[in-house]
Amino acid sequence: MGETHTNPVYRVGFLYSVTGPYRAIAQDLYDGARMALAEVNQDDRFAFRLVPEFRDPAGVPERYTDFCESLIRRDGCRHIIGTITSLARKEVLPTVEKYDALLWYPCPYEGFECSENVIYTGANPNQHILPLFEYVIPKFGRRVYLTGSNYIWGWETNRIGRELIHACDGEVLGEKYLAIDSVDIDHIIEDIKAKKPDFILNNLIGNSSYAFIRAYQKLGAEDPEFAPSKRPIVSCNLTECELSQLGAAGVGHLSTAIYFANQTETDAENTAWLDRFHAFAGPDRIPSVFVAQGYATVKMLAESIRRGGTDDVQSVRHHLMRQPVETPFGNVRIDASNNHAALTPLIGQIGAGGWFDIVSRADHAIEPDPYLVHFDADAFRRKVGQAGHGNLRVVGG
Amino acid sequence: MKRANRIPNFRGWHAWVLHRPSAAIDPLPRQLERLGMTVDRYWPDLPDQNDASANLSVKPVDILFFDADMGMDEQFPWPSDAAPMPTVALIGSEAPGRLEWVLSRQSGAHLQKPVSSAGVFSSAVLAVHAFEQQQKLRAEISELRRRLKLRPVVARVLMTVMRSHNIDEHGALRAIRAEAMKKQQTIEDYCAAIVASGRGGPGDATTIVTN
Numbered sequence: 112m113g114e115t116h117t118n119p120v121y122r123v124g125f126l127y128s129v130t131g132p133y134r135a136i137a138q139d140l141y142d143g144a145r146m147a148l149a150e151v152n153q154d155d156r157f158a159f160r161l162v163p164e165f166r167d168p169a170g171v172p173e174r175y176t177d178f179c180e181s182l183i184r185r186d187g188c189r190h191i192i193g194t195i196t197s198l199a200r201k202e203v204l205p206t207v208e209k210y211d212a213l214l215w216y217p218c219p220y221e222g223f224e225c226s227e228n229v230i231y232t233g234a235n236p237n238q239h240i241l242p243l244f245e246y247v248i249p250k251f252g253r254r255v256y257l258t259g260s261n262y263i264w265g266w267e268t269n270r271i272g273r274e275l276i277h278a279c280d281g282e283v284l285g286e287k288y289l290a291i292d293s294v295d296i297d298h299i300i301e302d303i304k305a306k307k308p309d310f311i312l313n314n315l316i317g318n319s320s321y322a323f324i325r326a327y328q329k330l331g332a333e334d335p336e337f338a339p340s341k342r343p344i345v346s347c348n349l350t351e352c353e354l355s356q357l358g359a360a361g362v363g364h365l366s367t368a369i370y371f372a373n374q375t376e377t378d379a380e381n382t383a384w385l386d387r388f389h390a391f392a393g394p395d396r397i398p399s400v401f402v403a404q405g406y407a408t409v410k411m412l413a414e415s416i417r418r419g420g421t422d423d424v425q426s427v428r429h430h431l432m433r434q435p436v437e438t439p440f441g442n443v444r445i446d447a448s449n450n451h452a453a454l455t456p457l458i459g460q461i462g463a464g465g466w467f468d469i470v471s472r473a474d475h476a477i478e479p480d481p482y483l484v485h486f487d488a489d490a491f492r493r494k495v496g497q498a499g500h501g502n503l504r505v506v507g508g
Numbered sequence: 509m510k511r512a513n514r515i516p517n518f519r520g521w522h523a524w525v526l527h528r529p530s531a532a533i534d535p536l537p538r539q540l541e542r543l544g545m546t547v548d549r550y551w552p553d554l555p556d557q558n559d560a561s562a563n564l565s566v567k568p569v570d571i572l573f574f575d576a577d578m579g580m581d582e583q584f585p586w587p588s589d590a591a592p593m594p595t596v597a598l599i600g601s602e603a604p605g606r607l608e609w610v611l612s613r614q615s616g617a618h619l620q621k622p623v624s625s626a627g628v629f630s631s632a633v634l635a636v637h638a639f640e641q642q643q644k645l646r647a648e649i650s651e652l653r654r655r656l657k658l659r660p661v662v663a664r665v666l667m668t669v670m671r672s673h674n675i676d677e678h679g680a681l682r683a684i685r686a687e688a689m690k691k692q693q694t695i696e697d698y699c700a701a702i703v704a705s706g707r708g709g710p711g712d713a714t715t716i717v718t719n
Contacts, residue, residue, distance in 0.1 A: 204626070208624065223629065224626070225539065225542055225625050226624075226625055226626060227535065227624070227625060448541075448542065449542050481542075482518075482542060482543050482544070482629065483517070484517065484518065484519045484542075484543060484544035485519065485544070486517070
């Protein structure tokens with residue numbers, strides 16, 4: 112054990128709603144964090160101890176602010192890891208900035224934000240919806256139907272989807288929103304049945320998303336026109352942690368993430384990490400990108416503290432950006448000019464047994480572009496140029 | 509589902525920040541660069557845009573951020589209500605006199621000091637939108653003013669047509685409008701052309717066909 116009486120103790124705040132509407136995602140982040148904390152605290156290389164302060168805001172926005180304030184002021188945390196929805200992140204941002212703490216935000220989001228007091232380790236639109244559309248449009252076509260939960264993630268991701276579709280002279284056949292947790296999806300299914308889009312962009316979350324995918328399966332069973340191989344549902348944030356909710360209904364649909372558990376053929380390090388995760392959480396758990404991110408953010412923080420010898424925010428930021436940190440999704444570099452991560456996007460197709468088959472992988476890490484400043488409509492149009500129907504080629508699993 | 513107002517991409521834009529060196533605005537240039545802009549800081553004098561073509565060190569500007577606390581009219585080489593680019597006021601003091609001055613400069617948006625990265629993008633988007641609206645309205649107003657000035661000319665042609673064709677003013681106006689439309693001109697421009705060509709006398713206006 113690396114721990115001695117002289118080793119400093121650093122308290123780290125966690126805001127993960129392990130109860131409430133998006134608890135499945137929070138549970139994965141939480142478990143990834145606990146696994147990393149155990150490793151760090153047992154590793155001689157880290158001459159300090161991280162003491163977690165876990166808080167569960169249960170998905171209630173106001174509780175995020177209260178917990179964040181007390182974690183910083185009462186518990187002495189300089190680093191807060193967490194928030195999942197953009198709504199919650201925007202809630203705690205003023206508090207984090209006021210006390211000059213550092214928030215580690217571990218989820219894919221809609222971009223168009225850049226705070227000095229946040230490290231964004233999740234994917235930006237140029238690392239999720241853009242590669243997803245570049246993969247989907249040439250295979251299925253450019254007539255899209257947009258759906259989403261009625262809050263900023265759905266609105267903004269669909270707005271970007273619309274811009275991409277316009278950029279390649281495609282067509283948006285419909286755009287429908289559901290209140291968070293609503294399962295009132297029949298009218299959306301009817302509309303899709305009538306309009307026959309080439310694919311459906313699903314920005315619904317939680318129960319709404321599950322209900323939608325199940326109802327679409329029923330539609331597909333009645334009419335083969337709506338089979339996943341013909342008109343798939345594509346998502347930017349559907350992961351392994353939700354596949355058990357879907358069962359067979361999910362199979363064949365597509366999602367993008369920067370980590371899928373099923374990369375054993377290509378990555379020996381992932382196999383080693385998976386073994387450690389299974390030892391930690393049980394052999395049947397399949398870790399999603401959220402486990403990987405929950406784990407990675409703790410590792411990034413610990414590594415930056417180790418490099419600088421302090422949990423001082425300035426020092427951590429400096430040492431984090433100085434060189435990449437090893438994570439389950441590769442060596443990750445944080446861009447010093449915008450505090451976002453360079454990440455390698457993957458496209459996964461839902462297979463049997465709760466795993467994704469990786470069908471496409473970017474050949475290098477994509478620089479974060481949170482304001483889509485470098486989006487080149489002409490290059491995108493050329494890239495998706497050959498419209499028409501093709502066959503999915505499964506390269507993973 | 510059509511969105512009329514597109515959000516601009518600021519890649520390649522050039523911003524001027526007119527503010528004395530101050531930590532209160534330090535995050536501003538950094539955030540503008542993240543949005544894809546290049547930035548020059550000036551204080552107290554702005555470079556002469558007219559020199560921009562001759563002086564290669566001055567890049568033409570697309571958007572201006574200016575200090576509302578210490579700023580004064582003399583710094584700007586254009587009238588207070590006619591900035592040739594979108595402008596954003598950097599407000600520290602909320603003293604009424606300063607706000608009055610900000611209003612007089614007709615800036616399209618503002619940022620509160622100390623400036624943080626949050627808010628910069630929205631201020632730029634709002635300022636550009638306000639500027640475009642202003643330009644559009646200004647162009648419309650000046651066109652309407654121009655046409656208003658030609659009203660006496662229209663009246664003259666109208667009278668001539670009424671007399672020469674022995675019809676009332678409704679009939680005469682219908683005839684003039686039909687002719688103007690054929691020539692794809694406004695009524696005012698059509699009438700002005702007739703008068704300028706020396707026609708428009710009682711005999712000349714007979715070229716207008718009435719039916």
